Amino acid sequence: MAAAAAAVASEEEKGEQAMEQPDAECPAKALCKAAADGELARAEQLLKDGCDYSMPDELGVTPLMLAAQHGHASLVRLLLDAGAPWNALDRSGRCAGDYAMEAGHQAAFDMLLNAGIQAELILGAVERQNRLSGVPSNIAYLKSHVHYSENELLDNESKGVMMAWEKPLMEAHAKAICTRGGDILNVGFGMGLIDTAIQSYGPASHTIIEAHPEVHAHMLESGWGKKENVQVVFGRWQDLMPQLCQYDGIFFDTYGEFYEDLRDFHAYLPKLLKPGGIYSYFNGLCANNAFFHVTYCQLVALELAASGFSTQFVPLPVKDCLDERTWLGVKKKYWQLDTYLLPVCQTQDEDET
Numbered sequence: 521m522a523a524a525a526a527a528v529a530s531e532e533e534k535g536e537q538a539m540e541q542p543d544a545e546c547p548a549k550a551l552c553k554a555a556a557d558g559e560l561a562r563a564e565q566l567l568k569d570g571c572d573y574s575m576p577d578e579l580g581v582t583p584l585m586l587a588a589q590h591g592h593a594s595l596v597r598l599l600l601d602a603g604a605p606w607n608a609l610d611r612s613g614r615c616a617g618d619y620a621m622e623a624g625h626q627a628a629f630d631m632l633l634n635a636g637i638q639a640e641l642i643l644g645a646v647e648r649q650n651r652l653s654g655v656p657s658n659i660a661y662l663k664s665h666v667h668y669s670e671n672e673l674l675d676n677e678s679k680g681v682m683m684a685w686e687k688p689l690m691e692a693h694a695k696a697i698c699t700r701g702g703d704i705l706n707v708g709f710g711m712g713l714i715d716t717a718i719q720s721y722g723p724a725s726h727t728i729i730e731a732h733p734e735v736h737a738h739m740l741e742s743g744w745g746k747k748e749n750v751q752v753v754f755g756r757w758q759d760l761m762p763q764l765c766q767y768d769g770i771f772f773d774t775y776g777e778f779y780e781d782l783r784d785f786h787a788y789l790p791k792l793l794k795p796g797g798i799y800s801y802f803n804g805l806c807a808n809n810a811f812f813h814v815t816y817c818q819l820v821a822l823e824l825a826a827s828g829f830s831t832q833f834v835p836l837p838v839k840d841c842l843d844e845r846t847w848l849g850v851k852k853k854y855w856q857l858d859t860y861l862l863p864v865c866q867t868q869d870e871d872e873t
């Protein structure tokens with residue numbers, strides 16, 4: 521999330537200069553105190569007098585975070601309306617929404633969530649206008665080498681394309697999308713964890729789309745091209761849409777693509793998914809921050825709802841899947857949360873009956 525990253529840098533810089541003045545003269549400190557104590561009138565006056573609404577303390581904690589932590593929803597509203605960034609991070613990587621979530625302050629949490637969704641909807645619209653058309657987001661990855669080992673598939677920078685710790689998650693996804701049996705589509709083979717699980721349900725047909733030449737070669741070497749009910753299709757899903765039919769279950773999990781790509785895939789769902797079919801995707805959006813992650817879950821659900829789909833998120837604990845050794849030799853820890861929210865998406869009519 522680019523917006524969040526930008527906010528961190530500026531908040532850290534501000535933190536360097538923050539609160540250097542003695543207490544009595546420091547409006548920023550006074551605003552932090554008013555936010556923590558829920559003193560609305562005092563905070564309003566300080567803002568009127570020109571106090572910086574986003575000045576963090578030495579730990580990067582902003583007035584908005586303090587208002588959220590103490591559940592002062594009116595202060596949260598005031599600060600958001602004044603322009604305080606919803607996505608600023610403190611030095612431990614937590615934003616105001618994390619503070620509200622951890623302390624269980626629902627009203628403050630909802631306000632911050634709405635602010636996040638609104639901001640990301642606007643940013644998404646701007647990004648779509650600025651996008652370079654026709655250039656795949658992950659072109660460099662698709663042209664570079666990958667490396668398979670027993671527990672992982674890495675790209676040429678040693679970043680995890682797919683890792684064995686996700687096996688229980690892939691099994692849960694397979695169970696969800698194979699509920700009705702029938703025709704199943706999986707986009708992105710990786711280590712074939714979900715495809716192995718899909719096969720255990722004996723679907724009538726099982727189509728796998730894979731765009732990386734070396735992953736595709738690996739699939740064929742390991743016999744996926746010879747399975748009776750399996751059709752392996754080489755290419756980018758973006759280029760293959762016209763030749764696909766309709767499916768009872770669909771799973772989407774690519775690599776090196778962005779939220780905008782997932783959103784593009786969702787635009788095809790009404791055509792791809794049979795009525796009553798089940799769709800799911802690997803839910804790794806912003807998986808380094810609990811509140812950003814929840815914001816993106818809600819954003820996806822909102823956008824899918826606009827296309828007639830209802831989405832439920834099934835919580836799965838993942839703490840036990842991961843330990844210190846999991847990330848040895850892997851450049852980026854792409855998952856940092858304790859709970860995985862498995863999306864189960866259906867056409868709204870089917871879900872309601």
Ligand SMILES: C[S@@+](CC[C@H](N)C(=O)[O-])C[C@H]1O[C@@H](n2cnc3c(N)ncnc32)[C@H](O)[C@@H]1O
Binds near residue numbers: 713731758775
């Ligand atoms: C995270 S892995 C999938 C892991 C898989 N779910 C499993 O259970 O092992 C992502 C896969 O998507 C492939 N991929 C990336 N971009 C793609 C695209 N545009 N179309 C099809 N496959 C793509 C990658 O090469 C990679 O094999």
